[in-house]
Amino acid sequence: MRQSLAALVWLLAQPVLFHWQVLITGKGTLPFDLPSFHAPLASAALDAFHHHRFPWWDPYIYAGYPLHADLQAQILYPPAWLFFWKALARESTFFYWLEWETVLHISLAGLLAWWLLRRAGCGRWTALFGATVYQLGCFFSSQVQHLGAVSAAAWMPLVWLAVLELAAGFSVRWFAALSIGLAMAFLAGFPATILVVYGSAVAVAAGFWLARRASPRLLLWTALGVLASAVLVAAQLVPTMLWSPYSQTSLRWMWSNGGGLPWKVLCSALWPDWFHVFDPKRYHEPYNLTFMYLYHGQAALWLFLAAPWLRMKLPGRLFAVLAVLFLLVMLGNSVPGSNFLFNRLPRMLRGAAYVEFAMAAFSLALSVAAAFALEHLSRGRRAWIPLAVALITAVELYAVASGRFMNYGEGSWKFVDSPGTWFNYPAILEHVHDQINATTPPARTDSNQEEFRLVSLAQSVRVPSLSGDNPLAPLRMLEYRKIFCESVEWARRYTVKDVASPLLPAAGVGFLLRWGSVPANDEQSLRQAGWQRDSWDAPAPLVLFRNTAPTPRYYLVAQVRQARSADEARHMLRSADPRREAVVEASLGWRAGQPSALPPVEVLSYRPDRIDLRTNAAAPTYLVLAEGWAPDWRALVDGRTARPYPTDLAFQGLPLTAGPHRITLEYKPVATYAAMWLSGFAWLVLVVSMAAESRKR
Secondary structure, three states, X not given: OHHHHHHHHHHHHHHHHHOHHHHOOOOEEOOOHHHHHHHHHHHHHHHHHHOOOOOOEEOOOOOOEEHHHOHHHOXXXXXXXXXXXXXXXXXXXXXXXXXXXXXXXXXXHHXXXXXXXXXXXXXXXXXXXHHHHHHHOHHHHHOOOOHHHHHHHHOHHHHHHHHHHHHOOOOHHHHHHHHHHHHHHHHHOOHHHHHHHHHHHHHHHHHHHHOOOOOOHHHHHHHHHHHHHHHHOHHHHHHHHHHHHHEHHHHHHHHOXXXXXXXXXXXXXXXXXXXXXXXXXXXXXXXXXXXXXXXXXXXXXXXXXXXXXXXXXXXXHHHHHHHHHHHHHHHHHHOOOHHHHHOOOOHHHHHHOOHHHHHHHHHHHHHHHHHHHHHHHOOOOOOHHHHHHHHHHHHHHHHHHOOOOOOOEEOOHHHOOEOOEEOOEHHHHHHHHHHHOOOOOOOEEEOOOOOHHHOOOHHHHOOOEOOOOOOOOEHHHHHHHHOXXXXXOOOOOOEEOOOOOOHHHHOOEEEEEEEOOOOHHHHHXXXXXXXXXXXXXXXXXXXXXXXXXXXXXXEEEOEEEEOOOHHHHHHHHOOOOOOOEXXXXXXXXXXXXXOOOOOOOEEEEEEOOXXXXXXXXXXXXXXXXXXXXXXXXXXXXXXXEEOOEEEOOOEEEEEEOOEEEEEEEEEOOHHHHHHHHHHHHHHHHHHHHHHHHHHHO
């Protein structure tokens, strides 16, 4: 018992020691996507929780989009709630706790892998070896930047264990474990790894069936487990599926060609720095650097290669075969015929799949096969041999991979952009907040400079932007921005090109941001287009250009042009003056009046998911609401339900009769409410079923 406890404590602490420079000394950070993509999403959710509201709607990018539909925000992922709780105490520390969430999932992966190996028949020290190989092997060493991928892969050993136990016979306990493992992997939020976890569960079940160690019912239980997990995660699955057709994710299949890695990547399984992945200056391959590392240690490699030739227990040989299968998936287009198969997948799967992430399943299968080989070879010998191999492998992998470019960034979490600092200057953020919050609602920003921190980190620093960088980017907003921006079809962040476009102020943009010195000709162009340089004693070279003729976020127009589709609306918008007329995608059967003057719209209250307004026009008018369009927005006009129409392509609007009106616009995802009740009921049924089976025992 003490030895098992010691093994578990070691597996819990091992990833923390591996990332000690990040978590303990604070002299480094987890790199790449964690600060630039995952941190902004987490910050947007934290902002909502800080203001005591559920994060339905994110107001900081693309003029708003449904944050709760974003899988990668992890809003409904239970382990992330601990992170939210810790970060709420002091929001400027949120990135530090995000790093802890990431690393502790690697600890979880090791603990679950140890459990899998123990239940499969390995000794405690052999299980320690296999779990160590999985924890410190290629996947978690190289992909730590992807919070969702790490979180999902951590649950894969539990999923495989449940399939292994169901192969011996059905039980509610293990069916529940399978459903929960799959559900947690889904809620972890990275689509590519979700596909790997779900696909690997089916592959393991099929492997046991083909090896004649399980009946065909195992495939049925696995399929039902997949369905049960879908019900458990309905609260997240439903909004994601409903919003996806309106976002750029619906088009990603067009740019996906299967991907994959070259065969020569196998060289890195023998020599970790074969391709100079530890020194990016020497790396010259046309592939993502972090995937060109397949090292698991010398002992793991040679034990894995020996596994198919040893007369050992079935799981060892089966997982050796599965490791080869997952490796072939990871190689993608390098394998003849794979592109043919990939192009016949449903569009949704093609858009979500990155075959390189099959590395997670390859790493776990290799670890299991190597552990069984070690168990077989050390059987009947002294127990210290597997322990020695495990410790030597841990030291080797630590020495080889800890603190490398793929899992370590210079600097401290204190200097990562947050609600307290931007570009490492707290004074910059304080000044920008003062300027944009001078109005209600806050003014939006944009940029005519290719500097990702000015727009991509808008959520982290709580500066509303008309731009953004997210796979769930609203298609309508991207089409709107194409009219005045430089755009690449597959990109999500467009840079303003036409600073004189009336579509900028019509979208509530009050400031254009620049970093560094501004060329004289650029400043002259901005001045001529109505953007005046904001003078302030800047401690760093952030330049604000203020719109000298701003348009309110909510305003009335007296003219309406009716479009039959979004494409027609986009065409009309190119020649329209949005300050005087609205392009509406509806057949209103209504005509605006011609009042002598249009009164302003009074903002009674504002929060991102609910706006209360008051108007009083002498003639019929059309109310333009420069809030991002989404199908779940609802409106009340004088207490009566009204339908917001897509207006000016990317926004919303309402026709109003003459006279005073009280208008409420609220984001109410009714289908998501129902899905939450369904998920809650499913979790309750699962818990009750497990309790009932336990009582029978």
